[in-house]
Amino acid sequence: MRCKLLISALILLISLPFVTATISLDEITTSTYSWGDTLRIAGDYSATGEFSGLLKINLVCNANQTTQVFVKSLKTSGIYVFDQTVPITGQTGSCTGQVIVDDGINKEVATTKTFQISNTLEGTFELSKNDVQLGDNVTLSAAIFKSSDQNTEGFAIITIKKGNETYLLDTASFEDESLIYSIVVSDLPEGDYSIDVSATDVFGNQKIFENIKIFTIFDTFKVTAFFNNLHPVPGETLVLEGSVRTMDDQTLKDGIAKILVDGKERLVNVLDGAFSYNIELSPTITSENHTVQITIQDDFGNVGSKELEFFIEPIPTTLSNKITQTQYLPGQELKFSPQLYDQAGNPMDKDITVTIVDANRQTILTSTVNSDEEVTVQINTFSPPGIWVISSTSNGLSDKADVVIDEYEQIDITLDDQTLIARNTGNVRTKQDLFVELKSNEDTVTFTEKLDLYPNDSKSIKLYEFAEDGNYTLLFRDQIYPNVIIKNPKLKVGSSLKSITAAAITPTTKSGSIILGIIVIVLIIGIVFGIVRLFKKKGNNKKDAQRERDFREGQMMREKIKGSRENPEQSTDNVKAYRPAKKEEPANDDKRGMFGMFS
Incomplete structure (x- = not known):
């Protein structure tokens, strides 16, 4: 049975007519394509007889990736012309176009030359400025295109970075390959920045453009x-x-x-x-x-x-004398500081001339010191009471300050052998009664000496004029001096004169004549000395009168000073300074010469 079937098929094939065909393709002029582009495949198909089958167009990439992009049933005899546009998408790499004519029994295949397909975009970029100040408008211009020569459109993500940190992320669209992006730069720290652009078109082509531009932002003027x-x-x-x-x-x-x-x-x-x-x-x-x-x-x-x-520049504005106190006693230290201030009241380092004038208008001190330098002046023990004037001058400014030297009454008593010496160590005339007591085993002698002394004057009180020779205990002013030996030198001289006189009355020898001559000479000298003492006493009376006048003037001056304290507005210029009389030399025995015995 099977043999019969095979024989029948062979008879059928032999009875069919035999057809031959060829495919001819036009040359492709473009060697590069991108997604979204169209590929044109054209040519003709010629057959020797009646043909019925399919016309197929495939896209073959990388030798093993085949994609059918077109198919059409075909029934023709003779020559068939085809011209087909094929969309490019989904494939990348090295590709060819493949045309197949297939009637189920016979298949004819034709292949184009190789071309490249890419889904990568390309671009060129320009930045309006590379040095950017905050507030500037910066424009990024770009041409974004496909690998082929066909236009495209899409969108781009723009990233502005500083180092690895992103400071700005924004989007912008592009059409007909053109991208324009503008931004006003603000609120960005100073430094160098880079721009990245990630572009994608409507067909799926894309590319990330990194560090396309570098620019510097300045935030300083x-x-x-x-x-x-x-x-x-x-x-x-x-x-x-x-x-x-x-x-x-x-x-x-x-x-x-x-x-x-x-x-x-x-x-x-x-x-x-x-x-x-x-x-x-x-x-x-x-x-x-x-x-x-x-x-x-x-x-x-x-x-x-x-x-x-x-x-x-500092301007000297104020000059003042800084004084710690305004009243002093003789012997104390007067301290003050002249101070010069500028217009802001701050101390200045300038020289200041200072002058101190006492109550008698006598200049005590003239000196140049620095501002705020302390000046110290020792007040003399016998400085007259009254107002001292401190004057300071510097840079056309001046200031005066008054200080008062108070009255100080003091009489010091000292013992020198058998003589008490009373000395006025105060600064005004002083009157005192000095009570003196001399005690011995046999007797007690008391007496009161009236003292009336001007400053720095002294008086000698000879104890032998009040007591007999002997050993005494001396008491005065709560002071006790034991074993004070009193011996009257006049008594010794008197006894000597008595002996000399007796010898002179009875001159029996040559030596007696000599003694008589000596006595005569001594008597003559005594008479002369008595005359001198008489004139000296008259002079002392005049001096006592002058001292009395000075004392009264001093009293008047002190009353005026006292009034000026009670009435500060009264000018010190009207206060007459106290001027004591010229000091007298102490009238003690040591200065009376050899004739002190006659006093």
């Missing part, structure tokens, strides 16, 4: 400023002027200048890159250097700063 005078005087108007420019040397259109002067802030507008401000200096502004800080800001975060200095 260039500030210049100056004064019209670097050494103004207190109370003057100081003019501050300046200009502001961006880092690419463009003027700042508008902004704010903060001006800080001595802790006080002023705000000034910056217009067209310039600013100006008048600083009114206080009449009491501090001396030396002053710093002015200028800070420029705009709405975008740019900042510029400048620091200037001006110098205030």
Whole structure:
């Protein structure tokens, strides 16, 4: 049975007509395609007889990836011309177009030349500026295209980074291969930035363009400023002027200048890159250097700063004498400090001439000292009571201060052998009664000596004039001096004279004549000395009268000083200074010569 079937099939095949065919393809002129492009495959099919079958077009990539992109039933005889456009998508790499004519029995295959398919975009980029100031408008221009020559469109993600940190992420669309992206740069820190663009078109082609552009952001201004005078005087108007420019040397259109002067802030507008401000200096502004800080800001975060200095020359304004006390006693130290201050009330380091005049208008001190240097003057023990005037002068300024030297009454008593010496160590005439007591085993002698002494005057009190020779205990002013030996020198001289006189009355020898001559000479000298003492006594009476007048004038002066204390407005110039009489030499025995015995 099977043999019969095979024989029947062979007879059928032999009875069918035999057809031959060929495929001819046009040349492909494009060697590169991208997704979204169209591939044109054209050619003709010629057969020797009647043909009925399928026309297939495949896309074969990388030698083993086949994708059928077109199929059509075909029934023809002779020549059949085909021209088919095939979309490119989904495949990448090295590809060919394949045309197949298949009637089920015979298959004809034709292949185009090799071409490349890519889904990668390409691009070129331009940045409007590389140095950018905060507030500037920056434009990124790009041409984004496919690997082929066919136009495309899509969108892009734009990333602005500083190092590895992203500061801005934005999107922009592109059409006909053109991308335009603009941004006003603000609120970004100063430094270098890079731009990445990730582009994808509508067909799925894409590419990430990294670090396509590098640019630098500046957030500072260039500030210049100056004064019209670097050494103004207190109370003057100081003019501050300046200009502001961006880092690419463009003027700042508008902004704010903060001006800080001595802790006080002023705000000034910056217009067209310039600013100006008048600083009114206080009449009491501090001396030396002053710093002015200028800070420029705009709405975008740019900042510029400048620091200037001006110098205030100190002006001597106030001179005063700093005195710790206004009343003194003789022997104390008078201390004061002349102080010179500038217009702000701060001490100045300048020389000051000081003068001290006592109550008698006598200059005690003239000296040049530094400001605030302490001056110390020892008040003399016998300085007359009254008002001393302290004067200070420096740089055209002067000041006076009055201090009062008070009255001081003091009589010191000392014992010198058998003589008490009373000395006035005060600064005014002093009257006192001195009670003296001399005690011995046999007797007690008391007496009162009236003392009336001017300053630095003294009086000698000879104890042998009040007591007999002997050993005594001396008492006065609560003081006790034991074993005071009293021996009257006049008694010794008198006995000697008595012997000499007796011998002179009875001159029996040559030596007696000599003694008689000596006695005569001594008598003559005594007469002369008595005459001298008489004239001296008259002179002393005149001096006592002068002292009395001086004392009365001193009393009047002290009453005026007392009145000036009660009435401070009274001028001290009307107070007459107390001037004591010229000091007398102490009238003691040591200065009476050899004739002291006759006193």
